[in-house]
Amino acid sequence: MLGWTVGWQQRYACLAQLLAGGARLTAIVPGVTRHGEDIGRWLATQQQGWDRLNEEQRRWLGELGVKKAPLARQAAA
Template sequence: MDGLGKDPDRAAQRAAQLVAVDADRRRPWPLDRQRHHAVLRDLAVDEPEGRLPELQPGVMVEGDDLGRWIARQRRDWAQLSATQQERLAKPGIEPVKRPTPAPAAKSGGKTSAAFTRGLTALAQWVEREGAGRPVPHGHVEETVIDGETEPIAAKLSVWISNSRARRDKLTDPQRATLAEQGMDWA
């Protein structure tokens, strides 16, 4: 038994002791992921029903940005194994719910596609942060557009600034959709 000694009986005893300490020591994923799962498990012990409150990026635990790691797991949920999903769901971590954007005006072309991308990113931001919270300068929102498999990085603050500057070129339905998302200037 690798690294547990030459005596098979003693190696088996040591292996059993290691399993008693950490039943997950032989998982196929990296040690970093294992460490995060252990931290989540330990934090959830003290929470009602073993469910963690929402941990936002910037929440540091043991010198690590646990909130950012959780956000990445939620975003990349489909790429996780069923076991990893179960381990995250147990303390109350769930995949990101993708908002359904309001339909863009049917003007066609690149402008309509860019408006749809920006609107999808804005709808995701508003669902997560609320309509009253301003988008920080330089903020990039990763979102998945219907029909796409890979997330795109939408420069949301730039898109909002450009839309505001060009609001006179927007259609009435586009302005109404923006107003519904909390853009009072629309």
């Protein structure tokens, strides 16, 4: 299971801020940063490791429109 750490929560908050500021979820790819953190890479990791997230993490991300990475994308990564 991916960790429900302070770092996870901070990156989630950065993702939420980007989206609230008008960013589209599809535009948040590896290399997109906020406060020095690569939120795009973090987001991709969450999507690829969706099954290791706990139910609450999946719910929080789902409320932002985040979904599990398609199987082809998981295999490519």
